[in-house]
Structures are given as C-alpha cells and as structure tokens.
Amino acid sequence: MTREQEFEELRPLLFSISYRILGSVTEAEDAVQETWLRYATASSQPRSTKAFLSATVTRISIDVLRSARVRREEYVGPWFPEPLLADPYEDPERSAELADSVSMAALLLLERLSPLERAVFVLRDVFRFEFAEVASAVGRSEAACRQLVSRARRHMQEGQPRFETDRRKREELAGRFFDALKEGDVDRLRELLSADVQLVNDGGGKVGGPRRVSGMDKVVRVLAAAVPSFITRIGAVVEPLDVNGQPGAIVRDRDGRIITAWTLDILDEHIQTIRSLVNPDKLGHLGPVADAGTIVREHKQARRRPT
Structure with a gap:
C-alpha cells in the first residue's frame, strides 16, 4: 500500500479528531491537508502510520486552536461550531456515542477546556487511544495526560449534555x-x-x-x-x-x-x-x-x- 493509500484510509479518523478539537470544518480540513504534506515529505516511514498521522493532526489542531481562541473571545454574540452534516468516521458499534460527541452541545462544552485538555479528552475518551499514544501525540508524559483527562472529565461532567436516547x-x-x-x-x-x-x-x-x-x-x-x-x-x-x-x-x-x-x-x-x-x-x-x-x-x- 502506498503512502497516499494509507493516508486516505485514515483520513476520516484524522478529520474527525481535528473537527472535535477545533469545532471548524474548514480548519479541520486544512489541518488534515497539512498532515498529509508532512507525511508525504517525511524522510522515513513511521513504525505506525496511524499513530504518526493522529499525533501530527492533533499537534496541528492544538496550534490552530490556540490562535483561534483569541478570535473567539472577540466574537460578536454566541459562538457555535461550523455545522457538520455527516461525520466521515464510521463505527457501527459506537455510532450513537460518536454522534453525541460531535453534537453542538458537546462541542460547546469542549470550549471550556484548554487546548491540551480538549485534545487529550478527544483522543482518550472519544476515540479510545491508549494513554501511551495520547502522550506521544501531545508531547506530555502519560502521568500528565492522565491528569489532563481527569480535569477535562470533571469539566465535561459539570454540564454533560443529555439527549433523548431513542x-x-x-x-x-x-x-x-x-x-x-x-x-x-x-x-x-x-x-x-x-x-x-x-x-x-x-x-x-x-x-x-x-x-x-x-x-x-x-x-x-x-x-x-x-x-x-x-x-x-x-x-x-x-x-x-x-x-x-x-x-x-x-x-x-x-x-x-x-x-x-x-x-x-x-x-x-x-x-x-x-x-x-x-x-x-x-x-x-x-x-x-x-x-x-x-x-x-x-x-x-x-x-x-x-x-
């Protein structure tokens, strides 16, 4: 399988990670494209393509979110994420759970978190990455990531959105x-x-x-x-x-x-x-x-x- 084929296979996951971190379709698409450019020009093949690409898109998204925070603080009136009509990442066994995690209410709740908390929460609690993978993606120790996830969960639980289950x-x-x-x-x-x-x-x-x-x-x-x-x-x-x-x-x-x-x-x-x-x-x-x-x-x- 070529690099391009490997990337296209993982593109839905990469977009879904980035969108949940950023709340923006256009910025998530840009982050995914930048991830491809870095992968395509990498001098060596990573041991795990999924780990490399997920870490890359996460780091890019964190940087974008940090700069976007200033714009959002100056935004006129209520700020909503850009609407998403279909999440490209499909997992039939977790479809309802993933749908709730991308709802407007959930994404607005994620706005309470710091960029690092948001990224770690998305990787660990939404996409179920192992802590070692999360730590590698955000450049922090596993112990630090556990603390970040714990803080993020507390913030999320304070206003956890509830929806009709049926x-x-x-x-x-x-x-x-x-x-x-x-x-x-x-x-x-x-x-x-x-x-x-x-x-x-x-x-x-x-x-x-x-x-x-x-x-x-x-x-x-x-x-x-x-x-x-x-x-x-x-x-x-x-x-x-x-x-x-x-x-x-x-x-x-x-x-x-x-x-x-x-x-x-x-x-x-x-x-x-x-x-x-x-x-x-x-x-x-x-x-x-x-x-x-x-x-x-x-x-x-x-x-x-x-x-």
Missing part, C-alpha cells in the same frame, strides 16, 4: 416540530417545546436579530411570526436532516442557497434548545450561501405588500 423518537418529534413550524401552528409548537426552551442565534455580528430568546411563550412568538412568513413570502424551504449527529434542518431560499442551519436538543419528549447558525462565514462549506441582507430586505418588502 433515535426514532428524536426524529419523529423533530418532524412534528418542523411541520408545525411551517404551518405556524402555535398550539402544536407549545406541545413540543419545553417550558424553559431557548432559541439561540449565531450571527457573528453579520446578521441581525435576537441572539437569545428564552421561555416557551417568547420562542413560540418568534418562530410563528418569522418562519411561515419566510416560506410563503420569499419561498424559503425547510429541509429537515441530521446536523452534528442531532435532529436539525437546513433552511434555503427559493434558489437553493443556504440561509441558516438549525440543530435541536431533545430530551424527555420536548425540545430544550434550538440553535440557529446564520453567520454566512460558517455555512459556505455546505454549499452556496444566500445573502442574508438581501433576504431580510425582501422579506420586509413582501410583508408591506398587500396579500
């Missing part, structure tokens, strides 16, 4: 939610939302609108007033699908361009959190992105026209 139930409830949303059915929306539901928007200062709306009454008013109107007046299409391993949707304009990506946190047969990512800089990897300013202006003009 995938079929989650999908069925999400389907009912999006049907009610399209129709502006206030009563059905109330049945599906928790009393303390939150609607959180990541516009990055590029797209206006409320950043956070809390409580069933307020969230229902916002949703029922905005979404059906977008559908009827400007031809928006709500496309339900999994986003970051959880029920969600992509909202497109009449030309198929992406307006926003949504994810739903579902527990106890109710929607707990609705996250809407509208920052166009984080949507480009999914396809052509609509101009949010144009969409908003068109919607306002359409609402002023008599029906």
Whole structure:
C-alpha cells in the first residue's frame, strides 16, 4: 500500500479528531491537508502510520486552536461550531456515542477546556487511544495526560449534555416540530417545546436579530411570526436532516442557497434548545450561501405588500 493509500484510509479518523478539537470544518480540513504534506515529505516511514498521522493532526489542531481562541473571545454574540452534516468516521458499534460527541452541545462544552485538555479528552475518551499514544501525540508524559483527562472529565461532567436516547423518537418529534413550524401552528409548537426552551442565534455580528430568546411563550412568538412568513413570502424551504449527529434542518431560499442551519436538543419528549447558525462565514462549506441582507430586505418588502 502506498503512502497516499494509507493516508486516505485514515483520513476520516484524522478529520474527525481535528473537527472535535477545533469545532471548524474548514480548519479541520486544512489541518488534515497539512498532515498529509508532512507525511508525504517525511524522510522515513513511521513504525505506525496511524499513530504518526493522529499525533501530527492533533499537534496541528492544538496550534490552530490556540490562535483561534483569541478570535473567539472577540466574537460578536454566541459562538457555535461550523455545522457538520455527516461525520466521515464510521463505527457501527459506537455510532450513537460518536454522534453525541460531535453534537453542538458537546462541542460547546469542549470550549471550556484548554487546548491540551480538549485534545487529550478527544483522543482518550472519544476515540479510545491508549494513554501511551495520547502522550506521544501531545508531547506530555502519560502521568500528565492522565491528569489532563481527569480535569477535562470533571469539566465535561459539570454540564454533560443529555439527549433523548431513542433515535426514532428524536426524529419523529423533530418532524412534528418542523411541520408545525411551517404551518405556524402555535398550539402544536407549545406541545413540543419545553417550558424553559431557548432559541439561540449565531450571527457573528453579520446578521441581525435576537441572539437569545428564552421561555416557551417568547420562542413560540418568534418562530410563528418569522418562519411561515419566510416560506410563503420569499419561498424559503425547510429541509429537515441530521446536523452534528442531532435532529436539525437546513433552511434555503427559493434558489437553493443556504440561509441558516438549525440543530435541536431533545430530551424527555420536548425540545430544550434550538440553535440557529446564520453567520454566512460558517455555512459556505455546505454549499452556496444566500445573502442574508438581501433576504431580510425582501422579506420586509413582501410583508408591506398587500396579500
């Protein structure tokens, strides 16, 4: 097997490691590409290709995350990871566990960790690397890595996201939610939302609108007033699908361009959190992105026209 073939075989794992460390599809893809360049130009063949590539992509990702932390601290409004529609790393026996680890809620929780804690936690607790492999990847002793993992676990357990365990139930409830949303059915929306539901928007200062709306009454008013109107007046299409391993949707304009990506946190047969990512800089990897300013202006003009 050639180096390129070995690399391509491991590419899904490398991307999945990097994405969980960085929370960015584009940065993870860049980290994987840089890993390939280092492997392709290495003077000798490593004893374990998987160990070498995993260590390389981890170190690159840690460096990128350290520089990204400054930008995220200056970010306008709530910061969400770039949405991921499909995790390329497949493990049928652990599919549900891996899906939960890539959820928006889990990735936001990982933001509490230092870059080293985050990397060690991802390698050890998500991908189950041995401590010797983790230590080699991050350039620390095994004892230090055990301490890092212990601290990371404590931080993660403090806010560990909980989801409806039955995938079929989650999908069925999400389907009912999006049907009610399209129709502006206030009563059905109330049945599906928790009393303390939150609607959180990541516009990055590029797209206006409320950043956070809390409580069933307020969230229902916002949703029922905005979404059906977008559908009827400007031809928006709500496309339900999994986003970051959880029920969600992509909202497109009449030309198929992406307006926003949504994810739903579902527990106890109710929607707990609705996250809407509208920052166009984080949507480009999914396809052509609509101009949010144009969409908003068109919607306002359409609402002023008599029906």
